[in-house]
Amino acid sequence: MQAWRVHRNGEPSEVMRLEEADRPMPGDGQVLIEVLAANVNFPDALLCRGQYQVRPPLPFTPGVEVCGRTPDGRRVLATPALPNGGFAEYVVADEAALLPVPEALDDAEAAALHIGYQTGWFGLHRRANLRAGETLLVHAAAGGVGSAAVQLGKAAGATVIGVVGGAEKARTAADLGCDLVVDRHTQDIVAAVKEATGGRGADVVYDPVGGDAYAKSVKCVAFEGRVVVVGFASGVIPTPALNHALVKNYSVLGLHWGLYNTEDPAGVRACHDELSRLAAQGTVKPLVSERVALAGAAKAVQRVADGTSTGRIVVLPAGAAR
CATH class of the missing domain: 3.40.50.720 (NAD(P)-binding Rossmann-like Domain)
Structure with a gap:
């Protein structure tokens, strides 16, 4: 599969490299997920710079939230298990933490809902x-x-x-x-x-x-x-x-x-239920300003790092048209 990998810390556009990589293997309690859309977050830039509170071992793939599809066909929101982040064609994530995608949102909008x-x-x-x-x-x-x-x-x-x-x-x-x-x-x-x-x-x-x-x-x-x-x-x-x-x-x-994911996971799920209700009403709808192919992920992360973007930039895997 294709995946963006960071081999040294620095500015995203300089240190992110698109490479061929093995699909990550799910461990106990995890599931392999096909990435439909990956939202770009400011922490992705901090990860590249080595300035985030979590510092995965090099090399790693950034991308902290995705909308994806499970092997049994469910459309889910997931926070991938680093060092194998979401700017890739496949990720693994904890099954217990997966959340259903609100039907009112397309893949790119859903990828920008969670965090x-x-x-x-x-x-x-x-x-x-x-x-x-x-x-x-x-x-x-x-x-x-x-x-x-x-x-x-x-x-x-x-x-x-x-x-x-x-x-x-x-x-x-x-x-x-x-x-x-x-x-x-x-x-x-x-x-x-x-x-x-x-x-x-x-x-x-x-x-x-x-x-x-x-x-x-x-x-x-x-x-x-x-x-x-x-x-x-x-x-x-x-x-x-x-x-x-x-x-x-x-x-x-x-x-x-x-911290709520570890201290109050039930609260996170209750919040997701409320957000899904608001999405169904049309009260909340993630502002997706750009949808870019997987090949454009490094430039997208750099724009977010530089503060020049509006709303959300969402990365779609090669061939996706969602």
């Missing part, structure tokens, strides 16, 4: 307890993680303010349903949020960016607001000033969604 939307749901509901009528501020609102949070925020009855970088991404965020879009390239985030909320600020901030985004967020978070720290796509990990949190009465909440 991003689970992260959004747990962040907004389990960590921040977002309530209808509250104001939600989403950074990188036109990106893969941010676009999921926008849709889930609207589904929860929140007023959603999306922060983006550039006019094209502003149009995407508006189309997603943001009540207000702030272009950080041309607008003052803090002033815009305070004006939109009558000076109160955002009740919940969803931050997958870190760096300056976090610094601006705590300047416009509401009394008893909640800042959900999802990741650091900017490459800068902020250092919270706890005296500032004390004075303004806001909370800083960490979110590592992967």
